[in-house]
Amino acid sequence: MSNFMQVLIDGLLSGLLYALVSAGLSMIWGVMDVINFAHGEFLMVAMYICYWLGFILKIDPLFTWVASGIFLFILGAVTYRWIVKGSLGKAAMAPLLATFGLSMLLKNFCMNRFSPNFRLLSGTLLDGKTFEFCGAIISLPQFVTGIFSLIVVAALYWLVKKTRLGWAIQATAMDKEAAELMGIDTEKIFLLVFGLGGACVGVAGGLMTTYLAVHPEVGGLFSLIAFVVVALGGFGSIPGAFAAAILIGLVESFTGFYVAAVLKYVAVFAIYLVVILVRPKGLFGW
Amino acid sequence: MTLTKKDKLWYGFIICAVILPFIPGVIGGGSFFGHVATMILLYAAMAQSWNIISGYGGQVSFGHSVFFGIGAYAAGLAVVTYETLPWYGVPLGMLTAAVVSILISYPCFRLKGHYFAIATFAIVEIFNRLFMIWDAVGGALGLDYPILDDGWKNFSWSDTKTGYYIGALAIFIVVFGIVRWIEKNRMGYYLLAVREGQETAESLGVNSTIVKLGAMALSAALAALCGAFFAQYNYRVDPPMVMSLDMSMKFVLITILGGIGTFWGPFLGALVLIPLQEYTRAYLTHLGAGVDLIIFGIIIIIVMIKEPRGMMGLLSYFNKGKKEGEAKL
Numbered sequence: 001m002s003n004f005m006q007v008l009i010d011g012l013l014s015g016l017l018y019a020l021v022s023a024g025l026s027m028i029w030g031v032m033d034v035i036n037f038a039h040g041e042f043l044m045v046a047m048y049i050c051y052w053l054g055f056i057l058k059i060d061p062l063f064t065w066v067a068s069g070i071f072l073f074i075l076g077a078v079t080y081r082w083i084v085k086g087s088l089g090k091a092a093m094a095p096l097l098a099t100f101g102l103s104m105l106l107k108n109f110c111m112n113r114f115s116p117n118f119r120l121l122s123g124t125l126l127d128g129k130t131f132e133f134c135g136a137i138i139s140l141p142q143f144v145t146g147i148f149s150l151i152v153v154a155a156l157y158w159l160v161k162k163t164r165l166g167w168a169i170q171a172t173a174m175d176k177e178a179a180e181l182m183g184i185d186t187e188k189i190f191l192l193v194f195g196l197g198g199a200c201v202g203v204a205g206g207l208m209t210t211y212l213a214v215h216p217e218v219g220g221l222f223s224l225i226a227f228v229v230v231a232l233g234g235f236g237s238i239p240g241a242f243a244a245a246i247l248i249g250l251v252e253s254f255t256g257f258y259v260a261a262v263l264k265y266v267a268v269f270a271i272y273l274v275v276i277l278v279r280p281k282g283l284f285g286w
Numbered sequence: 287m288t289l290t291k292k293d294k295l296w297y298g299f300i301i302c303a304v305i306l307p308f309i310p311g312v313i314g315g316g317s318f319f320g321h322v323a324t325m326i327l328l329y330a331a332m333a334q335s336w337n338i339i340s341g342y343g344g345q346v347s348f349g350h351s352v353f354f355g356i357g358a359y360a361a362g363l364a365v366v367t368y369e370t371l372p373w374y375g376v377p378l379g380m381l382t383a384a385v386v387s388i389l390i391s392y393p394c395f396r397l398k399g400h401y402f403a404i405a406t407f408a409i410v411e412i413f414n415r416l417f418m419i420w421d422a423v424g425g426a427l428g429l430d431y432p433i434l435d436d437g438w439k440n441f442s443w444s445d446t447k448t449g450y451y452i453g454a455l456a457i458f459i460v461v462f463g464i465v466r467w468i469e470k471n472r473m474g475y476y477l478l479a480v481r482e483g484q485e486t487a488e489s490l491g492v493n494s495t496i497v498k499l500g501a502m503a504l505s506a507a508l509a510a511l512c513g514a515f516f517a518q519y520n521y522r523v524d525p526p527m528v529m530s531l532d533m534s535m536k537f538v539l540i541t542i543l544g545g546i547g548t549f550w551g552p553f554l555g556a557l558v559l560i561p562l563q564e565y566t567r568a569y570l571t572h573l574g575a576g577v578d579l580i581i582f583g584i585i586i587i588i589v590m591i592k593e594p595r596g597m598m599g600l601l602s603y604f605n606k607g608k609k610e611g612e613a614k615l
Contacts, residue, residue, distance in 0.1 A: 029400070033399075033400075035400055035403070035404075083587055083591065086590075086591035086592075087590045087591050087594065090590075090594040091594040091595075092346075092399065093346055093403075093542070094590045094594040095590075096400075096403070097538070097539070097542060097586060097590050098586065098587050098590035098591060100535065100539075100586065101582075101583040101584065101585070101586030101587035101590065102583065102587060103583070104579050104580070104582055104583030104586065105580055105583035105584060105587070106583075107576075107579075108575075108576030108577070108579040108580045108583065109576070109580055111575050111576040112573070112574045112575055112576045112577060112580065115575075116575070220531075224407060224408075224411060224531075227404045227407060228404065228407075228408060231400065231401055231404040231405075262415070262418070262419045263415075263419075265411065265415055266411075266412050266415045266416060269408035269409075269411045269412045270408075270412060272404075272405075272408050273405060273408055273409070273412075276397065276401060276405060277393045277394075277396070277397075280396050280397050280398070280401060281401070282401075
């Protein structure tokens with residue numbers, strides 16, 4: 001029974017992490033119908049920022065996530081302005097491939113500068129701390145990341161659903177021309193959405209440095225999982241992506257424990273295929 | 287006699303086919319240039335096989351490394367595990383790839399746009415991880431070729447690589463010939479019709495499912511053929527090398543940078559990208575790891591922003607007024 005609780009809680013915690021990583025991607029996809037292929041590399045950049053801030057300036061990632069969030073907001077906005085905007089509307093796959101080019105650029109730049117070594121911050125505030133809950137041992141860094149995930153997803157949802165800016169974002173997502181006629185500067189909205197998408201993944205990357213090692217390939221698996229989460233949740237639906245992330249986390253941890261550790265990602269991608277074939281637009285898609 | 291554009295393409299094709307075999311004789315079989323020339327032909331053929339379903343058929347697949355990998359493993363298993371000739375593996379690999387592609391695509395063709403693309407990513411990851419833990423095919427270590435006698439029987443050469451060049455050229459001619467033939471036949475028109483408007487095509491009596499599945503099976507079989515060659519050329523097969531997202535992206539990038547949905551696009555893409563990749567890898571190593579891929583990334587970004595129709599789009603600037611580029615995604 002305690003095994004079951006442990007596996008359940010581990011699954012929930014990794015699900016929350018995936019939700020945090022995918023939230024920005026989901027928003028970008030929903031508003032602009034663009035897949036940011038460099039999403040995983042954004043995550044990697046954020047992790048490197050917090051790693052170096054922690055390593056050189058000895059500032060804990062518990063605080064530097066603000067810095068990586070802000071930097072990734074700028075990186076996202078710049079990516080939109082210089083790369084995505086130019087390729088938008090030219091051909092269906094052009095933005096995807098342009099951001100794929102960016103991902104190669106970022107990944108290999110970090111490979112070139114920082115070497116492919118795994119780097120893990122030691123001696124952070126939360127390092128190695130655990131607590132017990134219902135017979136399961138929870139690692140504090142993961143728990144804090146999970147809390148942040150809930151806050152970020154809720155804040156994003158509130159922003160989109162309840163604020164005037166959010167209504168403008170929704171209007172732009174539904175009909176760009178009509179939104180422009182209503183006086184919405186859609187250009188600014190796109191810029192902001194890409195920036196916010198970047199900021200979400202920046203926060204995620206910052207917090208992940210408290211318990212995960214950073215290396216140039218770290219983005220690969222996370223971006224694939226984020227794509228799957230977002231598609232599983234349905235076109236740009238933030239609650240959908242959240243539910244999908246939790247589902248993926250649970251599938252991963254239960255297969256990892258009860259079937260075989262090597263099969264956990266096979267199960268993750270297989271469950272995606274099964275669901276998407278039953279509901280071609282995702283769980284919450286319309 | 288005036289030549290139509292199509293005739294010119296055909297003559298260009300024949301001329302290339304006649305001239306290209308003599309190049310390795312001029313440049314020497316084992317040279318680096320010979321290696322680059324072989325890779326150009328191989329990657330052009332790979333890209334063209336992808337172009338069938340994704341360019342002409344409009345179903346952008348990121349899963350072609352699965353079929354490529356099946357072909358590579360078929361040749362590898364024939365040589366390493368069953369200790370026979372790779373030639374027995376090739377048709378089996380092509381057939382398996384075609385069958386697998388149909389099984390995968392039949393449900394996935396219901397998905398639209400990015401949902402289809404992400405489904406194909408997921409399929410690559412599943413295959414990659416399954417082959418990693420499947421001991422019968424060597425698992426994560428992959429299959430290492432033993433030392434074989436040189437010659438066509440084993441499709442293996444150690445000192446002069448001219449045989450590989452001829453082999454790659456043969457694959458190139460077969461793949462491009464098949465695509466040329468499709469382009470001129472009913473199948474090609476059906477494919478284009480389905481790409482441009484599936485409902486319209488169906489209303490005119492085109493069975494879009496059969497057309498797309500047929501194109502996918504053919505595309506997969508040809509990708510498997512290229513995969514078998516790749517295994518023979520590299521003397522080993524392992525999952526990250528042949529069955530990974532990186533390999534899938536090569537199919538996509540070469541075709542798109544050359545010009546998707548055009549006959550010569552894949553060849554142009556390979557003609558520019560492969561030498562670039564091989565020479566930057568060879569000559570920029572003093573700048574540290576990954577510089578070649580940084581340059582590659584920058585080029586992809588620039589092309590996608592400036593000319594998403596690729597090289598064929600650039601060429602269309604030169605013969606302006608004649609015809610707008612046919613490329614369409």
